[in-house]
Amino acid sequence: MNTRHRFALAGSFVVFSAMVSVIAAPELPDQVVSNWNAAGEPSGTMSKSLALGLMPSLTAGLLGLFAVIPRIDPLRANIAEFRTYYDWFVVVFASYMFLIHTGIIAFNLGYEFDFVYLILLGAAGLFYYCGVVLTHANRNWFVGIRTPWTLSDEVVWDRTHALGGKLFKLTAILTVVGLLFGEYALYFFFVPVVVTAIITVVYSYYLYEQIDRNGSVSSDSGL
Structure with a gap:
């Protein structure tokens, strides 16, 4: 195909x-x-x-x-x-x-x-596959975690997307788990989404600054 x-x-x-x-x-x-x-x-x-x-x-x-x-x-x-x-x-x-x-x-x-459950279940599938795409995405201007630091450095892009892929998949899993918690189910989606966004932005900045100062990224800076 x-x-x-x-x-x-x-x-x-x-x-x-x-x-x-x-x-x-x-x-x-x-x-x-x-x-x-x-x-x-x-x-x-x-x-x-x-x-x-x-x-x-x-x-x-x-x-x-x-x-x-x-x-x-x-x-x-x-x-x-x-x-x-x-x-x-x-x-x-x-x-x-x-x-x-x-x-x-x-x-x-x-x-x-329950329409909200239907949407959350679909969103879980979508976010899980987003995690798959992130782990394979090469640097570009439209697809992926596009911060000033990932777009400026290939290593920062790769390391950030490796982490981001895991976090997106985790968000999908938590979303499914959240379906067991009734009206609180939405929080199992929105909170991980916000946390993932913050972590990936901060992580990409941290990696870029480390490279800028040391010329490389230490092995313990990735997850």
Whole structure:
């Protein structure tokens, strides 16, 4: 399977989303539930026409952007080296968007389930694969943990992404564990996400400063 095939697979989720919209349209109310609070209770609505078209259109637009990025990045040759992982991320992302869209439609058709749990479970899968991509990503301007320090030094990029990949996977695991804790489940996602962001930024700065002072990174500075 090459890049064209993988993007075609991702695009099929847009087609499936559009088909779901067309099939469900006659049965949906004029106002569709589109927001939920931490307890899984509906907290906002949008018009049926917007709800039917938003996710398919947004996904299609983002797939177009994902297709362009490897062509316009000044370090496009580096993206080419992990292109398979990049392409599969696009497929995983498209499937996640399809999950959200289908979940919204199903909920408004009267199927009973905790929508927040559905989103968190999908997010766990997405974040786990992000961790996979990070461990294979070479330095570029669009994909990965892009701080001034990772973009300035190849070693800092590699070490930060090795750590970031582990933290993203850990976030995914904690998110799944959080599903056992009811209304606190969201905290098992958002807190690790924030902590991961802070750690990777600080770690990349620390590594860069160590190289700047010592000319190399000591073996005990990585995790």
